[in-house]
Amino acid sequence: MTWTIEREHGTDLDLEEVLRVYRDSxxxxxxxxxxxxxxxxxxxxxxxxxxxRVDGELVGIARSVSDxxxxxxxxxxxxxxxxxxxxxxxxxxEATRREAPQAKIVLLAAPAAREYYPRIGFAPHDSxxxxxx
Ligand SMILES: CC(C)(COP(=O)(O)OP(=O)(O)OC[C@H]1O[C@@H](n2cnc3c(N)ncnc32)[C@H](O)[C@@H]1OP(=O)(O)O)[C@@H](O)C(=O)NCCC(=O)NCCS
Numbered sequence: 001m002t003w004t005i006e007r008e009h010g011t012d013l014d015l016e017e018v019l020r021v022y023r024d025s026x027x028x029x030x031x032x033x034x035x036x037x038x039x040x041x042x043x044x045x046x047x048x049x050x051x052x053r054v055d056g057e058l059v060g061i062a063r064s065v066s067d068x069x070x071x072x073x074x075x076x077x078x079x080x081x082x083x084x085x086x087x088x089x090x091x092x093x094e095a096t097r098r099e100a101p102q103a104k105i106v107l108l109a110a111p112a113a114r115e116y117y118p119r120i121g122f123a124p125h126d127s128x129x130x131x132x133x
Contacts, residue, residue: 003054005050005088007095010045047066049063050092060077061077062095070104072097073106077092
């Protein structure tokens with residue numbers, strides 16, 4: 001199986017295809033996938049998106065907002081269930097780092113992925129704060 005991992009612009013992505021990855025990964029349970037306009041804005045306005053495709057089909061996505069200098073906020077990372085645990089998530093994060101090598105990556109882990117980030121080199125932070133809208 002050959003994967004292609006590359007940066008793509010949110011405006012070039014097919015929203016239906018992106019929504020399918022959110023649904024088929026499980027992340028859709030924690031994102032507003034029924035609010036199509038909102039999801040479209042999330043994809044359009046993210047300025048660092050890395051995708052994984054197998055034979056052209058989207059199977060993984062890492063969606064970040066970065067200043068490409070100090071910090072990259074990794075908002076969403078999702079790999080469809082059929083391709084999970086084959087190294088794609090790790091590669092998506094590596095490619096995200098390569099696009100902004102000086103920037104640290106910051107994220108909030110979904111409960112199902114709490115044990116994932118320490119495995120791939122992330123350190124916990126004991127002072128993360130959220131101000132909800
Ligand atoms: C979390 C997720 C992105 C990981 O991507 P992935 O391609 O399955 O992970 P990788 O293959 O890169 O895994 C790398 C290592 O972490 C392990 N791992 C993968 N998912 C894990 C999890 N949820 N918990 C703990 N370890 C995990 C793998 O077994 C692998 O271990 P190894 O290096 O010893 O072989 C993917 O499983 C997913 O989309 N999950 C559902 C959506 C989600 O929760 N996203 C995170 C939002 S914060």
